[in-house]
Amino acid sequence: MTQQPYAQWLATEGARLDEVATRAEANPDDWQRAIPRCEGWDLEGLIGHCAGVWTFVGSSIAAGGPVERDSIIQPDCSLSQWHADALARITDVLADRDPNEPSWSFHPHDQTIGFWQRRMANEAVMHRWDAQAAYDPTPAPIEPAAAIDGIDELFDFFLPVRQPDVFAGNGQTIHLHATDADGEWVITRTQSGIEVEHAHRKCDVAARGTAQSLLLFVWGRGGTDQLETFGDDSLLADWQREVRI
Numbered sequence: 469m470t471q472q473p474y475a476q477w478l479a480t481e482g483a484r485l486d487e488v489a490t491r492a493e494a495n496p497d498d499w500q501r502a503i504p505r506c507e508g509w510d511l512e513g514l515i516g517h518c519a520g521v522w523t524f525v526g527s528s529i530a531a532g533g534p535v536e537r538d539s540i541i542q543p544d545c546s547l548s549q550w551h552a553d554a555l556a557r558i559t560d561v562l563a564d565r566d567p568n569e570p571s572w573s574f575h576p577h578d579q580t581i582g583f584w585q586r587r588m589a590n591e592a593v594m595h596r597w598d599a600q601a602a603y604d605p606t607p608a609p610i611e612p613a614a615a616i617d618g619i620d621e622l623f624d625f626f627l628p629v630r631q632p633d634v635f636a637g638n639g640q641t642i643h644l645h646a647t648d649a650d651g652e653w654v655i656t657r658t659q660s661g662i663e664v665e666h667a668h669r670k671c672d673v674a675a676r677g678t679a680q681s682l683l684l685f686v687w688g689r690g691g692t693d694q695l696e697t698f699g700d701d702s703l704l705a706d707w708q709r710e711v712r713i
Contacts (some may be wrong), residue, residue: 474562474615498602539549593614635710
């Protein structure tokens with residue numbers, strides 16, 4: 469993990485999430501707006517999820533271990549106010565902390581505050597895009613550096629820790645190549661899951677596009693229509709079908 473402006477991303481994207489929540493609060497029917505490519509999720513569920521995540525993480529860091537999920541409930545205030553308050557708290561909890569400072573986390577090999585600084589920033593980036601997409605098919609763009617880091621986090625944490633067996637195969641390879649930032653990945657399907665490396669080489673299929681387009685693709689928010697592909701496109705279809713975060 470390289471040093472990134474996580475505090476800036478959390479503040480900027482969190483503020484945009486707050487704007488969407490405030491907009492929905494003023495027009496209550498908007499809470500039922502569907503979140504594109506997130507089956508079964510509406511705006512109310514998304515903002516509630518984010519408020520719950522900010523609350524859970526802030527409380528768990530303070531407690532030195534995971535608090536009970538059942539204890540995370542909306543206080544006696546509006547949903548938008550809960551989100552704003554919870555976001556302000558987690559932002560304050562993480563601000564100006566040494567990323568190497570020990571902290572409980574979900575990652576068995578990264579028990580540091582830095583894990584949460586990265587995780588909360590990328591949570592805000594992706595879900596801000598989701599929230600704006602409930603209103604507009606073309607949300608504000610995701611900064612290329614944030615998109616690259618979001619892809620790296622998927623391969624550093626979510627898949628190896630949360631879904632280690634996902635996308636298993638027999639040696640098939642995918643090359644992802646960002647066109648607007650420094651980002652390349654070679655994904656190899658193995659019998660036990662995937663192996664990922666930063667590399668440039670010929671693979672069974674290659675997909676080129678902006679860092680945002682690649683982020684949305686690997687996270688299941690976008691298809692291949694925004695990517696330039698070469699080779700066996702069925703592998704990309706397999707990814708879309710099998711990898712769910």
